[in-house]
Amino acid sequence: MPLFIGLMSGTSLDGADGVLASIDEHVDGCQVQVLSAGHVDFPENLRSTLLALQHPGADDLHHEALAANQLATCYAACVRQLLTSAGITSDQVVAIGAHGQTIRHRPELGYTRQTNNGALLAELTGIDVVVDFRSRDVAAGGQGAPLVPAFHQDLFAAGGLRVIANIGGISNISILPPRGSHAVPTTGFDTGPGNMLLDLWTQRHCAQAYDRGGQWAASGTVNAALLTVLREDAFFRLPGPKSTGRDLFNARWLDQQLTHFGNLTTTDVQATLVELTATTLIDALVTVAPHVNEVFICGGGAYNTFLMGRLHSALAARGSTATVQSTLEIGVPPDQVEALAFAWLALRFMARTTGNLPTVTGAHGTRILGALYPA
Known part of the structure; x- marks a missing residue:
């Protein structure tokens, strides 16, 4: 099977996750074998620059260009780690799918910006690099996000209705109809803040x-009044397709909501933020997939034992008997799923096959996603 590398750095801004995998597509879905997985922490100066770029500032173009170069260097280090671990040479890899780091996401204004330097990454690795996966979907009237439900459907669809919930910096859900079913389309959207x-x-x-x-959150108590205020944000009432990010849910937003809650302990605030993530995700899930039997969690949130428990409790409180488990239970560690999705998107681009789902993003139709920097 052909080999692809997927690289992902999300809204948590902790570093780059990578996978080297063999991927093969069939009529009834894709087969994936991960040969190696890696992670490279972001240097603190890169992380602080990427955080600063979330908001307008002086000389932004210069700072973004330098950050893109540094990000490509981190990505290249992750690629070397993957190749070394698997005993694979660069010429054996068809392409790298590199998401880049989102610094602006404004599909309602017709643009999204994932900073990256695909040319430098191709130069440093000697491998074809596919980048900028969101822009074509946005150009076609879509949200450009989330992009992972198409991959989730290809890899995880089974005999019954499933939901894959990715809890990274932002949470999103993929509602997967039974494989082979054409009565109900695959859908999905961002549900709000994750980690x-x-x-x-x-x-x-x-x-x-x-x-x-x-x-730490488990040592606190949920404050019902604060939770109510947090949940009043208009984003939570929007129907899908919808997407969000640090443009909305950021430190400024949180501090504004906390204005009248200065007497709360920091642990109570943390417990309430966990409840916000859990309840808004489950509310969205139950609204669009009330009869789901299985919910699988990927992303960093799958490792938050307290959050996983609150997700299960939130489902039970809404009368659902669905189970909540990690994607490890269906064969893929939760911290590898998103990077694998961008390896899959690179495969789709190289095959000139569409990679978006209009039922998820709201685009006018399916599109080939990405831009190529040849090695």
């Missing part, structure tokens, strides 16, 4: 990158 606000609050008050296992 992003949790990580932000943890970094601010604990001097840690994230709340490992949700232990």
